[in-house]
Amino acid sequence: MPIIDMRQITKRFPGVVANDKVDFQVEKQEIHCLLGENGSGKTTLMNVLFGLYHPEEGEIYVKGEKVRISNPNDAYKLGIGMVHQHFMLVNQMTVLENIILGNECGSFFLDRKESEAAVRDLITRFNFKLDLNQKIADLSVGMKQRVEIVKTLYRGADIIILDEPTAVLTPQEVADLFVILHQLRRDGKTIIFITHKLNETMEMSDSVTVLRKGVKVADLKTRDVNQNDLAAHMVGRQVEHIVSDSVESYGEVVLSIKDLVLNDKTRIPVNLSVRAGEILGIAGVEGNGQQELEELIIGTMPVRSGKIEINGQDITSKPVKDRKDLGIGYIPADRHKNAILSNFSIIENYLLGYHKDKDYIKNGFIDFRKLESDADRFVTEFNAKVADIGDPISSLSGGNQQKIVLSREVSHDPILVIAAQPVRGLDIGAIEFIHKTLLRLRHEKKAILLISAELSEVMNLSDRIAVLYEGQVSAEFPRGKYNQEQIGLFMAGRTEKEVEV
């Protein structure tokens, strides 16, 4: 008997059938992947199970009994917990406070001691490394996720839903998460794991359900399938695997970073350079200076010490706009925060960063004719699914938003493209497209700085790789020199000498 049995679930939103008569069964104590492209209805289905959405049709059985789940409280009573795609944590509060929120010890007064004891019990049992008194705002993404998991455990969940938990994690963190999930399963918990990453599905799940456009297309045992099968189910076609080819000649140095200090504590200088026609990949566990590197080059963070040059021109103390005008295309890691005006139209989003350019601005006014025709062209060229370029960009899915950002940043003939985590949270199709675009740009002799926590992405695309560790470059080498394990060691702070021995 499946522990979760959802039958014929249908959930409609205005204009979309998000779940169309979906059957979904999960066995006790398994890790069950829910696989599907963006917008295929995975989150919707799980929100139904967690009581956040109410389906138009269908029934839910938990542990054999028919249930009505009308809110998250009901779900918790049935032992169902959920870790959302966007974390539901209170940044200003401590880890402990976040975990106990809603289920605190004490009758009226908060019994901190007892709560802490209860949580501590839990984290030692599962071997979580968490400082209960740290503020959430100071935690890394991986840590935050751990807090989310502890939260569900603390509420007594034995069925834990994780919505795209690895989308924002570094390889190390992903590995750590898998260890935790396996441990949880050993302890009798059931895990539902939403993802669109095939390798992860293969690596850690027991069974897989695939959704496509709101319809369930497959129920599989992981051991019976391979990645290609899964991809075919998911996308409905075979998928390419994009790897860079080798290039014989590079152009001049475009970006040159001299003695730049990323980490104010260690103050170890960093030297890097990117040549025209070259992709320099920056690998490393997130939080090791990537953010600073990105911001120091683009100019949103002032340079304390060191020098940055573009085509030999010192830009160290130039304002952002002047730098961008030299020909920098910039895809920031946090696109919602740094690259998008969400309630502005798609057209207007194409103006962001070009709000002073002669192409679009005539006598201080916006040349909408030119802007709209460019927007139309970019949207088509980049294959973004857009109903109307006058719609707010927030009406697009993340993948399509990223395509808008990418097309904006690379279509103005930049000499340097900084792409930070460019495919984070995107599905296979979109990733394919973005990777192809980066390679195309490289052929067009652009210099590309690719910052990514996704090691395979860096290894597949880069001509050279630099690994960041605690604000310094722990290794720099041409592609192919080291394998994944070795690079993993650099990411942990080992030097080339240590690794070669």
Next chain:
Amino acid sequence: GCGSSAPTTPTAGPTTPSQSQTAAPKDFKAGIIFTEAGLGGQSFNDLAFEGVKKAAADLGIKYDYVEPKSVSDEAIVQEDMASSGEYDIIICVGAEQIDALKMVAANYPEQKFALIDANLELPNVACYTSKEQEGSFMAGALAALIKQEKATDKVGDGKTVGVMVGVNNPLLNRFVAGYTAGAKYINPELEVLVDYVGGFGDPTTAKNIATTFNSKGADVIFHAAGASGMGLFQAAQEKGFVAIGVNLNQNGVAPDNIVASMMKRVDSSAYNAIETTLNGEFKAGLKVMGLADEGVGLNMEGSNIKLPESVTKKLDEIKELVVSGKLVIPAAIEEVNPFLEANKK
């Protein structure tokens, strides 16, 4: 009921021949336009309104009134009333209506207007102003005399009295000037504390000013601060000092502590405007209501503080000096010192 009972008592001004009204035409209608400050808080708007209401009761006339929300509304209402032709007299309260009335009254030469608290020379406008400084001078003198004669055990040996007014403007500074002059006229050594509440609807601040004054030694305090003044009376009762009321007889609010009220008979001005128009005796031009005309003056009725004859006699003497024109009371603070220099005893 204390302050509230007062408005029902005022006998309409001295010019009330009460026989003439018997044949009041049923359709006589007055319009009254208040200042932007509106009714409430025992301001001159309220006083004028009392006069109109009394006229309605005595003379059987009808009236409409408007409380404008801004100064510019006053012109709209004046124009609207005048153009309607419904009103036998339109009474405008407050000097801030002068600019608008200058235009409107000129445009409607047949329409009769009364302007209260300001002067405008037009053939169809009857104007009434008061000499607040004269009444306030009496209040100041009273304050000084109470202290000098130890008229009540609520005052001490200190040499300080106080006055607070609603805001710092020329009209209210007449009260300040008159009071200061009056107090120092009696006793040049008195110190007169002055403060401005900052509004007419803030009794709390008024009370704090009063207690602060009192802690600095002031034990007779006068106000011209509308409803804020209620805070003064509250403080007077709590701290046990003497207060002087304003505009209408406020003595009943705290009869043990309010020794007198400085009356300003705006009500009789309004009454007079209606009555003369009704009787066909409307006369344009300015009527100044001073001590001489009983337009301002002290009222001790209803106070439980009984003044010794030494005080009342002296007050009568001073009043005589003012009425006869021997003392010309300063209407601005700058004029107080020259006045005192000139009238050194």
Next chain:
Amino acid sequence: MSETAKKRSKLKALSALGDFGSSLLSVSIALVLGAVIILVIGEDPIEAYTALLQGALGNARSIANTFSKSIPLAFTGLAVAMANRGGMLNIGAEGQLHAGAMASVLVALALPGLPVAVLLPLCIITGVAAGMLVGFIPGYFKAKKQTSEVIVAIMLNYIVTLFMSFLVNGPFKAEGSVSQTNAISEGLMLTKLVGNSQLTTALFILLAVAAAQYIFLWKSAAGFQLRAVGSNPSASVSAGMNAKKLMIFAMALSGGIASLAGVTEVMGKYGRYIEGFSPSFGFTGIAVAILGRNHPGGVLLTSLLFGILDTGALRMGRVTNVSANIIVVMQSLVILLVSAPEIAKLIRRRSR
């Protein structure tokens, strides 16, 4: 391309119409509630509302007055909307309009010899400059010190009005018992558009400013930047905008627009600065801006609604015994109900 553009504008127009419909419904509810209050105090609501409509729209003069009353509210509404678009709440329009009014009058008084064609623009420009200065301060504090612009502006409202009170009772006091400056020359005042009404060429200034604001915000590069910073400062900074400068700019601009409420009042209606001439135009402007969806067109419509209520109230107060305070209550109900879009939805749902 132009096809989709047309469709787009049609859709926008439709949704605007829907918004307008809900607002009208809310206004009606407010009027019904007002009618109940009027009944309770023993007056006839029909008579009262007839008077209100007549007073506001009964003849050319009252229509003109209605427009004239909506002008200062439209200016403060535009001002608050401008700041809102830049991500700032300008609660200081009251202080800004007082500063503007005083500055323009003082220039007029100081330079009586200049020809009107020179002096009038000079007065307006000085007034706007003064408003911009007062608006600049909270913007500057916010940008440089991260102090809440709300608290700074509240303090400035008190400081500016007290300072104006000082000027008008001290150095620039006119003869007489009113706290006001001397009158400026009559020729300098804004020209009346309808005889015996208060509608002046201020209307044209307003329409020009509203149009300019629309064009600025949605058609100009600077306006785009201002809205961008207001909507997502960090993305704007990453795109090379100077967020701090733009914040200050938005507040200064807002202050300048707010000042026009004061400038056009004193130059159009009074011919002098009078203490307390503004019945909280600045605060009501917040409601006007938000009810007008921070859009110049919406602001103009909303202010007109307020103008109708204000002007009509005068007649209603005169011919009935409905006091000014009841009108204040009704206006506040209009503000409250129009600000609550759900009310219209709730009612539609019920009636289905």
Next chain:
Amino acid sequence: MELFSRMITLTLQLSVPLVLGAMCGTIAERGGIILLGVEGLMLLGAFTGVLGSHLSGNAYVGLLFSIVGGGIFGYLYTLFCLKLKAHQSVVGVGVNMFASGITAVLLKVFWNREGMSDPVASIPNVTVPVISEIPVIGMLFKDQSPYLYLMILIVATVWVVFYRTKVGLRYRAIGEQPFAVQTSGINVNKYRYVAMVFAGVVAGVGGSFLSLSQNNLFVMDMTAGRGFMGLAANIFGGWNPIGSFLAGMVFAVAQTIRFYASDIKIPIQFIQMMPYLLTLFILLFVGKKAKGPEALGKLVK
């Protein structure tokens, strides 16, 4: 010394409405509701207090009225903000206007008077016998309004509830990340309603302090900007009960100086400006980050 003690007493009195106004703001805004309507809520409290005292003849019944009335108005305020999804800043402007108008209308209804009520029974100041004789601290117990102690009690209670209880933890979380709290199975809106009722109560008490303790009647618009100052104190105090308390005290000290400075020979307007100028200078030199609760104004379903 005598002067000093009087100044202290005055400062304490002045602080009561400011601190309570600030507390009202703190309670509401920590849960994510923008409260520009403190002024109006206080005015309504001042009115209901006097009404209660008038109807019953007992000032303490008046206080009770202001408490209950404040709670009801706090509830209605929230109804607009949450159920009717009104723009919260506009609700503030609207409520301030409504309070001013409706109290004036009701003055006419209950007392048939314009602008102010008849005097009613008021709550006298108290002097705690023995303790008031102790030097220095004695001042705190000599001739003080009972509201002062009520205020301290409220500040302490809010602090304890915020930082020492379960509901406080949840409520503070609501102001930062209501969705997170909601997914923990907590009814966010219920918490907001309850908190806003308390915010209304605090405003009501602050209002009736003016009408029943400082005075013995209601005067139109008698709050005279104290609600706005309270709101400023709340922001200045960092949306925190102790901060609000201290900020309210700072403002009160500034006002006390204003009363004692009125004999200095400078124009009165500059003296009246002092509290506001002082606040600006503190902001300029001390600097105070304008970081409010993250979810201010955000609604959940």
